[in-house]
Amino acid sequence: MIHSYLYLSIILFCLGIVGVISRRNVFTVFMSIELMLNAANLAFVAFARVHESMDGHVLAMMVMAVAAAEAALALAVVILLHKHKSKLDTNVFSLLKG
Amino acid sequence: MGQSVHYLGLIPLFPLMGAVFIGLLHVFTCKNAKLSEKVYGLLACVGPVLSFVMALKVFFQLKSLPADARFLSHNAFTWFSVGDLHINMGFLADPLSCLMLLFVTLIGSLIHIYSIGYMSGDKNYGKFFAYMNLFLGSMLVLVLGDSPVVMFVGWEGVGLCSYLLISFYSEDTNNVLAGNKAFIVNRIGDLGFVLGMSFLFWGIGASGFDYLSLKANVHHLTPAIALTVCLLLFVGATGKSAQIPLYVWLPDAMAGPTPVSALIHAATMVTAGVYMVARFSFLYAHVELAGNIVAWVGILTALLAAIFGMFQDDIKKVLAYSTVSQLGYMFAGVGVAAYSAGIFHVFTHAFFKALLFLGAGSVIYAMHHEQNIWKMGGLKAKMPKTYITMVIGALALAGCPPFSGFFSKDEILFSALATGHYGIWAVGLLVACMTAYYTFRMIFVVFHGEPRDQHAFDHAKESPAVMTVPLIILAVGAAFAGFLNMPGVQTVSHWLAPSLTEHHPHASSFVLVFAMATSIVAFLVGIKIAYSKFGKGAAEPVFSGFEKFAYNKFYVDELYNAVIVQPYKAVGSSIWKTIEPNVTDGPVKAVTRLYMMIGTAFKVFQVGYVRIYAIYMIVGLSLMSLFLSQSLN
Amino acid sequence: MFADGLFLGFAVLAVLGAAGLVVFRHPMNGAMSFVVTLISLAGLYALLSAKLIFALQLIVYAGAIMSLIVFIIMFLNIQPSDLPKEETKLVYILGGLAVVLPIGLFLAKIVKTLPLSSTAILGNDFGGVKQVGLLLFKDWLVPFEIVSILLLISLIGAVVLAGKKEAVK
Numbered sequence: 050m051i052h053s054y055l056y057l058s059i060i061l062f063c064l065g066i067v068g069v070i071s072r073r074n075v076f077t078v079f080m081s082i083e084l085m086l087n088a089a090n091l092a093f094v095a096f097a098r099v100h101e102s103m104d105g106h107v108l109a110m111m112v113m114a115v116a117a118a119e120a121a122l123a124l125a126v127v128i129l130l131h132k133h134k135s136k137l138d139t140n141v142f143s144l145l146k147g
Numbered sequence: 148m149g150q151s152v153h154y155l156g157l158i159p160l161f162p163l164m165g166a167v168f169i170g171l172l173h174v175f176t177c178k179n180a181k182l183s184e185k186v187y188g189l190l191a192c193v194g195p196v197l198s199f200v201m202a203l204k205v206f207f208q209l210k211s212l213p214a215d216a217r218f219l220s221h222n223a224f225t226w227f228s229v230g231d232l233h234i235n236m237g238f239l240a241d242p243l244s245c246l247m248l249l250f251v252t253l254i255g256s257l258i259h260i261y262s263i264g265y266m267s268g269d270k271n272y273g274k275f276f277a278y279m280n281l282f283l284g285s286m287l288v289l290v291l292g293d294s295p296v297v298m299f300v301g302w303e304g305v306g307l308c309s310y311l312l313i314s315f316y317s318e319d320t321n322n323v324l325a326g327n328k329a330f331i332v333n334r335i336g337d338l339g340f341v342l343g344m345s346f347l348f349w350g351i352g353a354s355g356f357d358y359l360s361l362k363a364n365v366h367h368l369t370p371a372i373a374l375t376v377c378l379l380l381f382v383g384a385t386g387k388s389a390q391i392p393l394y395v396w397l398p399d400a401m402a403g404p405t406p407v408s409a410l411i412h413a414a415t416m417v418t419a420g421v422y423m424v425a426r427f428s429f430l431y432a433h434v435e436l437a438g439n440i441v442a443w444v445g446i447l448t449a450l451l452a453a454i455f456g457m458f459q460d461d462i463k464k465v466l467a468y469s470t471v472s473q474l475g476y477m478f479a480g481v482g483v484a485a486y487s488a489g490i491f492h493v494f495t496h497a498f499f500k501a502l503l504f505l506g507a508g509s510v511i512y513a514m515h516h517e518q519n520i521w522k523m524g525g526l527k528a529k530m531p532k533t534y535i536t537m538v539i540g541a542l543a544l545a546g547c548p549p550f551s552g553f554f555s556k557d558e559i560l561f562s563a564l565a566t567g568h569y570g571i572w573a574v575g576l577l578v579a580c581m582t583a584y585y586t587f588r589m590i591f592v593v594f595h596g597e598p599r600d601q602h603a604f605d606h607a608k609e610s611p612a613v614m615t616v617p618l619i620i621l622a623v624g625a626a627f628a629g630f631l632n633m634p635g636v637q638t639v640s641h642w643l644a645p646s647l648t649e650h651h652p653h654a655s656s657f658v659l660v661f662a663m664a665t666s667i668v669a670f671l672v673g674i675k676i677a678y679s680k681f682g683k684g685a686a687e688p689v690f691s692g693f694e695k696f697a698y699n700k701f702y703v704d705e706l707y708n709a710v711i712v713q714p715y716k717a718v719g720s721s722i723w724k725t726i727e728p729n730v731t732d733g734p735v736k737a738v739t740r741l742y743m744m745i746g747t748a749f750k751v752f753q754v755g756y757v758r759i760y761a762i763y764m765i766v767g768l769s770l771m772s773l774f775l776s777q778s779l780n
Numbered sequence: 781m782f783a784d785g786l787f788l789g790f791a792v793l794a795v796l797g798a799a800g801l802v803v804f805r806h807p808m809n810g811a812m813s814f815v816v817t818l819i820s821l822a823g824l825y826a827l828l829s830a831k832l833i834f835a836l837q838l839i840v841y842a843g844a845i846m847s848l849i850v851f852i853i854m855f856l857n858i859q860p861s862d863l864p865k866e867e868t869k870l871v872y873i874l875g876g877l878a879v880v881l882p883i884g885l886f887l888a889k890i891v892k893t894l895p896l897s898s899t900a901i902l903g904n905d906f907g908g909v910k911q912v913g914l915l916l917f918k919d920w921l922v923p924f925e926i927v928s929i930l931l932l933i934s935l936i937g938a939v940v941l942a943g944k945k946e947a948v949k
Contacts, residue, residue, distance in 0.1 A: 050896055050897070050898065051894070051896070051898075053830065056891065059888055059891065061798055062887075063883065063949075067666075068801060069761060070758060070876050070918050071875070074810075077801065077802070078758075080810060080849065084798055089823060090821075094833055095828060096828070099829075100827060103915050104920075107908060107912065108798035110836060110916070116841070117845055118931050120849065121937075122934050126941060128855075128941075131856050136860050136864070137807075137863060140756055142757075144755065145756075146842070549886065765879055766879055772887075
């Protein structure tokens with residue numbers, strides 16, 4: 050049944066959120082975001098199967114393209130942050146304080 | 148009844164316009180292109196002289212009217228109208244205001260002409276004449292006003308000009324302080340005046356608040372309110388006309404230029420209080436107690452000022468205390484319901500006191516602004532015109548027949564005697580003796596004997612004609628004005644009768660002769676004592692005991708300062724230091740502190756870590772989904 | 781019957797991989813777990829008859845994106861001192877799970893309302909390269925072009941960001 054795929058998608062998505070809010074390592078945060086995107090992809094493809102239409106596949110492709118683009122940029126930023134402070138802790142960057 | 152004429156409004160308008168015009172000229176030219184003094188002098192005298200000409204026109208027009216309808220009125224415009232109170236900027240010329248008008252404009256014009264000479268060389272020449280014109284305009288508004296409110300406009304205006312002119316030599320702070328003192332003490336009196344007006348309005352103002360309506364309705368006033376109004380208005384008069392307790396500003400006001408002292412503090416402004424009481428004669432005649440209080444305050448002021456005047460060494464201070472003393476006589480006159488006698492004394496006093504002040508100014512001018520009489524002496528040889536005119540003025544002041552002061556002062560003393568006020572008569576007689584003494588003390592010390600300061604004496608010479616001609620004109624007035632109201636004929640009293648509510652006392656001719664005789668005896672005694680002490684030249688005395696006490700004006704100024712001024716300043720300072728920071732600033736600061744505390748409390752949420760902000764979002768989302776799951780059921 | 785077992789296996793692997801990603805301290809370990817998740821997801825796509833997506837997932841995600849991430853992790857030469865000291869990691873994770881639970885339950889409730897449908901493997905007409913390609917180039921042409929521009933932008937952005945030089949003295 051399709052519901053199991055959707056429940057799995059929900060579980061993966063929630064695990065992704067947990068990863069974003071509870072970890073301080075920039076790589077872990079970034080990869081948790083990718084995890085969330087993948088969970089969404091799974092939901093797209095599952096619904097495409099339900100409706101037997103391939104729009105979901107196309108959208109999944111778009112998501113993948115976006116994820117790739119975002120991965121490139123995010124990693125560039127991570128490199129710059131590391132060059133700046135040589136630390137990979139998100140708590141180090143706290144200029145918004147106050 | 149009466150006529151409505153349109154030129155009445157022009158009488159105060161000419162000097163006021165002159166003031167504005169001269170003031171603007173001075174402001175725009177005093178820095179770069181100084182105008183010639185002649186220009187200012189000419190412009191300044193145009194207004195007063197024109198007003199005098201129109202005053203004459205008013206007089207002749209009034210004479211042509213029948214006695215029971217003898218007034219001219221002019222309603223310039225409705226000033227304001229609120230509820231029952233309708234105030235017009237209206238002018239009323241009846242015999243009383245006509246008399247005041249005549250001598251105010253005449254003496255005002257003469258003093259303006261005199262000032263052309265006296266103030267020459269002063270760098271604020273134009274400003275002086277602007278202020279003098281402004282003063283004259285305000286005084287004319289005061290005299291011509293047809294309601295207490297319009298009179299009050301002029302009342303305030305003359306107070307302002309008094310301040311401006313006393314502090315004219317403003318480089319010296321003492322002059323400015325004297326100006327402040329005059330204005331503030333005047334203001335205290337003005338409070339009484341305003342309260343009096345308010346009570347009057349409360350009582351009978353609903354059916355018109357001008358003199359004619361008030362006179363018609365005065366019997367509607369309850370006795371209590373009538374007494375209150377009379378006393379409160381008199382408080383205003385004590386401020387303006389320098390009676391006890393608010394006389395302290397007049398001696399200090401001598402810091403102003405001498406023409407100012409002559410015009411404002413001798414002839415015109417200080418008589419406004421007497422004019423006011425005479426104007427309200429319909430009210431004061433109703434309340435005998437108020438009249439008695441006015442008369443006693445007046446005569447006691449006369450006594451006190453005469454005591455001070457006997458020991459002063461500044462020529463202008465002697466004349467200042469003399470003014471206060473004579474004003475006391477005037478109030479004694481109007482207090483015993485002899486309103487025409489009081490006003491007649493105002494009239495004659497204007498002439499001889501202005502004459503004495505201008506003469507003193509002439510002496511001061513000749514002695515290069517030396518005012519101490521113990522540095523003068525023997526000037527009669529050097530300044531004959533001044534000497535003769537001043538002697539005439541002094542004789543008038545001291546009450547020597549046949550000069551004017553004798554007739555007016557005698558009228559007051561006779562009225563006091565005839566209405567049964569024996570105490571007032573007795574004190575008045577004593578003051579007459581003292582008046583003669585201090586006046587001739589001044590004359591003998593300044594003009595007779597040997598010069599005490601040879602250097603200054605050598606440089607003294609008679610003043611220019613522009614100053615001596617007004618002196619001569621005033622001397623003529625001081626000498627002969629008395630004949631206008633001789634006992635028995637009483638031209639002025641009859642002229643004033645339509646304006647005043649007066650009941651002339653019937654007294655036997657024995658009382659009349661007795662009063663005259665005692666006045667003459669008092670005069671002779673005073674001049675004899677003065678001659679014996681100072682006639683042959685005297686040295687400056689050293690005071691001790693009572694004399695020193697009187698020389699220091701009974702330390703009244705110091706008393707006022709200690710009892711009133713210092714506590715007032717202490718209260719102000721305590722408000723500034725304790726009440727303001729705590730009571731008024733405190734709650735405001737507390738509110739700001741509260742807001743800052745709230746802000747600081749919320750600052751806890753601004754941690755700066757984006758992860759925490761993401762947590763806030765997820766928590767919010769979670770709560771929302773909790774809520775939505777509930778609603779999905 | 782085969783499908784159910786495969787599904788279960790892939791699902792378990794995916795969840796374990798995700799848990800590992802969240803729990804591991806060193807990002808390399810996390811990346812490796814994540815790769816496991818991605819490969820299981822590819823299998824799940826295959827089970828859903830999404831043949832092209834299955835292939836693309838393996839090529840693009842597990843192959844390109846993850847290798848990029850792993851490359852950067854190794855490039856930065858991470859020392860243990862660079863990594864944040866996360867003593868309270870477990871507390872946060874459990875707290876996060878508590879917070880996230882209502883969201884998940886809400887989504888599950890929504891899913892429950894959906895009608896049942898089968899997931900049998902479909903034939904050649906569904907999910908193949910040709911079919912998806914036709915759809916992509918006919919109905920979804922404009923988004924396709926826009927995504928290509930997006931990729932161009934990110935390419936330029938990445939070059940600019942990573943190519944920042946120090947100011948020349």
